[in-house]
Amino acid sequence: MDNERLWEACRPVVEADSAAGEHFKRCVLALRDTLPKVLADQFRSNPGLAAMRKKDFGVWNSYTWAEVWERTKHIALGLRELGLRRGDKAAVIGDNDPEWYWIEMAVQALGGVCVGLYIDAMPSDAEYIVNHSDAVFVFAKDQEQTDKFLEIRDKLPQVRRVIFWDDKGMASYRNRPWLLELRDLMELGRESDRRHPEWFEQFVEETRPEDLALLCYTSGTTSLPKGVMISQSYLIQAAVRWGTAVIPQPTDNYLSYVPPAWVAEQLQLAACMAFGVRINFPEKPETVMEDIREIGPQSALLSPMQWQGIFSQVQMKIFDTGPIRRSIYRLCLPVGYRMARYAVDHECRPPRFWRLLYLLADGLCFRHMRDYLGLSRLRYGITGGSALGPDVFRWFMAIGVRIKDGYGLTELSPATVHRYRIIPGTSGQPVPGVEVRISEAGEVWLRSDVRFDGYYKNEEATAEVLSEDGWIRTGDCGTVSLDGHLIIYDRLKEMLPLRGGGVYSPTYIQNRLKFSPYVKEAMVVGGRDRDSIFAIITIDFDNVGRWAEKNRLSYTTFVDLSQKNEVYDLIRKDVDRVNQTLPLNARIGRYTLLHKEFDADESELTRTRKLRRAFLEQRYAELIGAAYAGRDGIAIEAEVKYRDGRSGTIKTNLKIRGVPLEDAS
Numbered sequence: 001m002d003n004e005r006l007w008e009a010c011r012p013v014v015e016a017d018s019a020a021g022e023h024f025k026r027c028v029l030a031l032r033d034t035l036p037k038v039l040a041d042q043f044r045s046n047p048g049l050a051a052m053r054k055k056d057f058g059v060w061n062s063y064t065w066a067e068v069w070e071r072t073k074h075i076a077l078g079l080r081e082l083g084l085r086r087g088d089k090a091a092v093i094g095d096n097d098p099e100w101y102w103i104e105m106a107v108q109a110l111g112g113v114c115v116g117l118y119i120d121a122m123p124s125d126a127e128y129i130v131n132h133s134d135a136v137f138v139f140a141k142d143q144e145q146t147d148k149f150l151e152i153r154d155k156l157p158q159v160r161r162v163i164f165w166d167d168k169g170m171a172s173y174r175n176r177p178w179l180l181e182l183r184d185l186m187e188l189g190r191e192s193d194r195r196h197p198e199w200f201e202q203f204v205e206e207t208r209p210e211d212l213a214l215l216c217y218t219s220g221t222t223s224l225p226k227g228v229m230i231s232q233s234y235l236i237q238a239a240v241r242w243g244t245a246v247i248p249q250p251t252d253n254y255l256s257y258v259p260p261a262w263v264a265e266q267l268q269l270a271a272c273m274a275f276g277v278r279i280n281f282p283e284k285p286e287t288v289m290e291d292i293r294e295i296g297p298q299s300a301l302l303s304p305m306q307w308q309g310i311f312s313q314v315q316m317k318i319f320d321t322g323p324i325r326r327s328i329y330r331l332c333l334p335v336g337y338r339m340a341r342y343a344v345d346h347e348c349r350p351p352r353f354w355r356l357l358y359l360l361a362d363g364l365c366f367r368h369m370r371d372y373l374g375l376s377r378l379r380y381g382i383t384g385g386s387a388l389g390p391d392v393f394r395w396f397m398a399i400g401v402r403i404k405d406g407y408g409l410t411e412l413s414p415a416t417v418h419r420y421r422i423i424p425g426t427s428g429q430p431v432p433g434v435e436v437r438i439s440e441a442g443e444v445w446l447r448s449d450v451r452f453d454g455y456y457k458n459e460e461a462t463a464e465v466l467s468e469d470g471w472i473r474t475g476d477c478g479t480v481s482l483d484g485h486l487i488i489y490d491r492l493k494e495m496l497p498l499r500g501g502g503v504y505s506p507t508y509i510q511n512r513l514k515f516s517p518y519v520k521e522a523m524v525v526g527g528r529d530r531d532s533i534f535a536i537i538t539i540d541f542d543n544v545g546r547w548a549e550k551n552r553l554s555y556t557t558f559v560d561l562s563q564k565n566e567v568y569d570l571i572r573k574d575v576d577r578v579n580q581t582l583p584l585n586a587r588i589g590r591y592t593l594l595h596k597e598f599d600a601d602e603s604e605l606t607r608t609r610k611l612r613r614a615f616l617e618q619r620y621a622e623l624i625g626a627a628y629a630g631r632d633g634i635a636i637e638a639e640v641k642y643r644d645g646r647s648g649t650i651k652t653n654l655k656i657r658g659v660p661l662e663d664a665s
Helices: 003-014 018-030 035-045 065-082 098-109 123-133 143-151 182-195 199-205 232-246 263-275 285-295 304-320 323-344 352-373 390-398 459-465 506-514 541-550 558-562 565-579 613-619 621-628
Strands: 050-056 059-064 089-093 113-117 135-140 161-164 179-181 212-217 227-231 253-255 278-281 299-301 380-383 403-407 434-438 443-448 472-480 486-491 519-525 533-539 588-593 633-641 647-655
Touching: 003 018, 003 232, 018 263, 035 065, 035 098, 035 199, 035 232, 035 263, 050 065, 050 098, 050 285, 059 065, 065 098, 065 182, 065 199, 089 098, 089 123, 098 113, 098 135, 098 199, 098 278, 113 123, 123 135, 123 143, 123 212, 123 227, 135 143, 143 161, 161 182, 179 182, 182 199, 212 232, 212 263, 227 232, 227 263, 232 263, 232 380, 232 403, 253 285, 263 278, 263 299, 285 352, 304 323, 304 352, 304 380, 304 390, 304 541, 323 352, 323 390, 390 403, 390 506, 434 472, 459 472, 486 506, 506 519, 506 533, 506 565, 519 613, 533 541, 533 558, 533 565, 533 621, 541 558, 541 565, 565 588, 588 621, 588 647, 613 621, 621 633
Parallel strands: 050 278, 089 113, 089 135, 113 212, 135 161, 161 179, 253 278, 253 299, 299 380, 380 403, 533 588
Antiparallel strands: 050 059, 212 227, 434 443, 443 472, 472 486, 519 533, 633 647
8 A cells, every 4th residue: 555645545545634733644654454453553552541442330531552453463363363354254243342343453454354334224124134145143232133143043153153242142153153252252262372372473574554444234125135345455545534634643532432333433433543532432322322421432423314303303302391492492593593594605705794783693692402312522523324404404504513414435545525615415535545427327437546345255246346448337316516525316226206397306206304303214206207296204202292192182192193294293393384385396295194104124125224214115105106096095904024023914094195285385
């Protein structure tokens, strides 16, 4: 790896911040070519500095670089004793924990490959990925995850051991020969280290930049997930390019919350190791907001749904608060929006009057909101994976939280990211070393000197996505603005054809709907032979439930609440709001409130929470047909799969409401 060339490519982006840029430069020039070697350098240079923190039972436990090195070494040598060799695969499933990353580094130090699984993967999902990847070891966090593999043990002939690291409730599992506790594996490693103290460093130094480091499986929106082969070189160079978005500093804290099976989180891990940033792990998903307030991170990667959830939480807090505080918020927010518009347009400096007014609004309202959310120290929030609605972007900018959107694929990430100028609705400019072009069909194509090594055991799919001259066909429809910012509309195959001609992005409409705190998810459908758009909306049960209680509206279940006429009237206001921003032939003419949330366990969403549109349109074909036939409702019967494997059936009558399009104009 040519570090000088990599630094020269990044220099124009980072040199504007002299102090942070100098640290960035030193790290890039000293960076070695594999992550295990980077870990070794951090251990030698900063053995006593805290590298990771994990909250357990309300107490933050720190791990220094020396402790991370020791644990990684013992796991690696233990795996060596069990027979893991160069090129072997090991699958990992669990929450964001230090153990996940110790395991990953240990596997890679031996020249092995780590395969990440999403924590909510069903046994059938785990079976497919583990078998397809040829994994010979599986690491599972706890009893819940271990049980998944015990259920499908007979279908995993290549797996030698399942190793768990959280022993709560696992006393009866310890004597099973197929299972092993992580601490026992590490004891094997300690014994090996006493016999051969030179082995681990030798293994680390033998790692090569071309080594396969990860198999990251795609979300499988339109087909079976594909195993994207990611090398050490990809991780190192992509981590540096990712770092150009936030310019990491050695005093930074990073919150690790999004699934480690997602490539974006893997790049964050690599960037934290490369630039010496401390990684913080929340105690559990239910306490993450409290943990964020304690950490006060300088950077945080959250999915669009998680940023949307924070916005919805604030909206409902405002709804529940007293009239004085609610009035202050409503008076201050327009000031924040005005300053956000000035921030987008760098050519126009805010007048002194508005700057003073914003200082007042910040002191009265916004500063307290950021403190409550734990975002007071945040330099930049990051999002990616799917589009975050521009309305949510502007709201965060208004309260003083800067979110940078990034675009990329598992095959090449990051491709674009916001730098100093953040424009809602765009995904930023190409990172150093990446080229973007738009094909004649409107498809976004990407090319870079570092990208994936192909799809595992799928040369045909690799050939379909890669052109002969190295361009990656993304399948996304987009354009590039005059100032070089990439704008992603939607998947090319999912653009909505409209009556009267033209196409429109369903994601744009869906995101505008989700700006409402009462809308959890939405899917819109249409067609050239259809008069208008039909929206299938799922309510946010918690927020709508609180609204119903405040308005003395009784209900029993999700199904009961979703079909109340008053709730349809509540959502109608949001439909009208969105319609006012759309051209006439792209407006929502009819809508329904679904009797349940879209569920990944029922194959309605991917594990990264993207809509499986083709599956949903097929599943709800009768409902869609009834809407376009002009009916006012439909009796629906749907199979529901529960987490414990049981199946059930829901029967209800779904209302379908019409929206006169002239009312929205």
